[in-house]
Amino acid sequence: MPTAPEDHVESARPFRANDYDTHAEAYTAENEAGIMNAYYERPAILALAGEVAGRRILDAGCGSGPLFAELRDRGAVVTGIDSSTGMLELARKRLGDGADLQVGDLRDPLPFPDGAFDDVMASLVLHYLEDWGPTLSEMRRVLSPGGRLIVSVDHPLIILAMHRMAGRKISYFATNNWTEEWTLGGQTAQMSFWHRPLHAMTDAFTTAGFRLATISEPLPVPAARDLFPDDYRLLATTPSFLFFVLNAD
Secondary structure, eight states, rough: OOOOOSSOOOOHHHHHHTTTTTHHHHHHHHHHHHHIIIIIHHHHHHHHHHHTOOHHHHHHHHTTTTHHHHHHTTTTTEEEEEEEEEHHHHHHHOOOOEEEEEEETTSSSSSSSSSSEEEEESSSSSSGSSSSHHHHHHHHHHEEEEEEOOOOOOOHHHHHHHHHHHHOOOOTTOOOEEEEEEEEEEEEEEEEEEEHHHHHHHHHHHTTTEEEHHHHHHHOOHHHHSHHHHHHHHHHSSOOOOEEEEEOO
């Protein structure tokens, strides 16, 4: 579950400061079994994607490949891109040598031609970025007409609550950077994130040429109720993530 943020840390390029390589295996183990990913975020984003058989999908920020694997099992033709070579190494072990996996920073131009994909999935990655504009423009470029961008991000209200619990009186309406200290498998890393209000998110989407189709605040899947009773009760009353489906008309 989210923890209270550490003090503000200035960083020119916070996405690269997030060292997933250091704890790739430990993070992957948590991602596979924990309520936040396996029983909440990943089922929700897959439900929003719906029927994907035959669709060309870019898994932007694919990590060790759990979403890639689910989409491929459903018949999609999937490409993954991530900045962490350690996570991609684990993805390759999971998905096999034939999987289309590429190293790339989402703030840089995407190494794909115009209209290469029917869907782009951005699962819990945009909140690492200070400026969404260039990234969203690139995602729009690589989508075919009528394609979809499906996004999950930290919910701005839960982030605001975390700051308030830490005694930090930040404005909901401002864009703020904060860090969390993650310890997984005995390894510690500083992770940098950006809070922005809902209107700033939707403005960024429309400026990049997307039309908002869905905003979703789902619950964890029912199986989580017995497996994680305390966390389930919290997530059933307080959303942690916010989901969007956006059309590239």
